[in-house]
Amino acid sequence: MDLSAINPVLLIASLMVAATPILLAAIGELVVEKSGVLNLGVEGMMIIGAVSGFAIAVETGSPWLGFLASAAAGAVFSLLFVLLTQVAQANQVASGLALTLSGLGLSALLGQSYVGIRPPQMGKLDIPLLSDLPVVGPILFGHDPILYLGIALTAGVWALLKYSRAGLVLRAVGENHDAAHALGYKVVRIRILAIMFGGACAGLGGAYISLIRVPQWTEGMTAGVGWIALALVVFASWKPWRALLGGYLFGGVTVVQLNLQAAGVAIPVEYLAMSPYVITIVVLVILSADKSSAPAALGRNFHASR
């Protein structure tokens, strides 16, 4: 056993990178669920974002355009879910699953000519002086801009939901869509916007995997991250900061367990491998012991005539 081989600064820096895709997707899904819609298609929207972000970044040579395209693609792809659930009044669970399955298939098709290509690299934030600080520099000031965007989004969503009128309306729609409708709010329109926001965030999260974390395109490369993000939203009791905590915890334990393995720690590997899931669930379950519960209208379809 040689724990000194683990560099805590690098460890924290890399856990933030590992957590960012989950965080981005979870924040988007949190807004969707707060509006009363359960979209199980996160995984599908992520992989669509991953492939389109990758393709655009490769074609244009600009990772920024890639990320922009991934958000747009995620939002456009979520329109399929909008069409099914908000227009055709289809079952949300089934529609979400359909979105995931078709996203995985479509991305494999779109990505065929991009296997084995290297994407343009996104530069890391490099602030003179700050980024060179010994411990704080690599942890706080040495990342790519999208990682900060993830944190900023968390703060933004939190402030929006808690303090703004728009957030109040969104929550009203999610708690009781009939009452919100009676008050004159456009329930369907608000939900469509929320779903598209969720799609854009998931797309960004997917592109983060294909452009920064891995960085390459391979079929099925999101490998279940979307599902983890979905579970995270529930365990975080629909609270943005808890989603951030859960995401960092999950990313953190994932990276720590690999580090422990490489350092030869004598804990059976199976326990290490399951630890990210177990620890994240335990912590978030303990945190969610307060009275917060799911949005009351979650998963229920709304039609003005009923």
Place this chain on the structure above:
Amino acid sequence: MKLTKLLTSAAMALGLATSAFAADKTKVGFVFVGPVGDGGWTYEHNQGRLAVEEAFGDKVETVYVENVAEGPDSERVMTQMALEGADLIFTTSFGYMDPTINVAKKFPNVRFEHATGYKTAPNVSTYSARFYEGRAVQGTIAGHMTESNIVGYIGSFPIPEVVRGINSAYIHAKKVNPDVQFKIVWAFTWFDPAKEADAAKVLIEQGADVILQHTDSTAPQAAAQAAGNVITFGQASDMSEYGPTPRVSSIIDDWAPYYVARTQAVMDGSWESAMTWDGIGAGMVGIGEISDAVPADVKEAALAMKASLADGSYHAFTGPVNKQDGSAWLADGETADDGTLAGMNFFVEGIEGDIPQ
């Protein structure tokens, strides 16, 4: 009356047509563990499938299902293939072993070929490649090239196949560099690019400057490239798009000749259950071009190793070799028998850490 007759004859004609059709075409099914675009393991199996199509043209029809999880779901996929009239089914991952045996019992007339396993039946063959011979070449290069003397190894599952590879690479790295140390991370997946990339990054952060992988995607190559000053080896497929660095060489699985031969055997009716285990000599294991990043003398040593493995003058497991606990395994000059190799569940002396049980 006339109508009935017409219908009957139509049905008969149709029946004849279908059976004639079925007799003409040999249907070959493939069950893949990852996507055909993974750039590694499944990609090469799919190349083998395409080779079968090319070799037999209209006489053969191939079907495949990708991303099939190891375990019960694979049994469903195989059953479906057999019901749809497949004559020969290749199941291309270790975890399909028991499902293959189970399904084979239900379809005695369908031939099954299971990759990398050790269970056979009258209608089940196994086939595998002696990847550990390729690992010996990799170990030789890794031992010479490492400057930190730390070699990182990304394992997938703790099965004999993977353990053999680790042992072989270690023995040959140690031979040319007595100070070499292996850091092993078990990813518990064959294919998860993000996790593989994380594993590679962790190993690099802990000082490894050579990364060997036994997982299927090219993600570790990309991670090594981003880190710089780290070398890797292509796994299962050449992965030459990452050369000349970080990828300095590779192990290439060439299944095409085997797949063509076995399909031919089914057509001739000469198919018999067998256990095939071929290595560099038979061409099932290829060593990808060693790039210019490797010094000439190291390249020469690696090629000499490859040649001696190919002509059989050297066995990758030649004594003296002790097991991890220090007990003797192979005496001086003794070579390992295939039975021990097939079920290898121990590390050799010098490797740190335990195999997850």
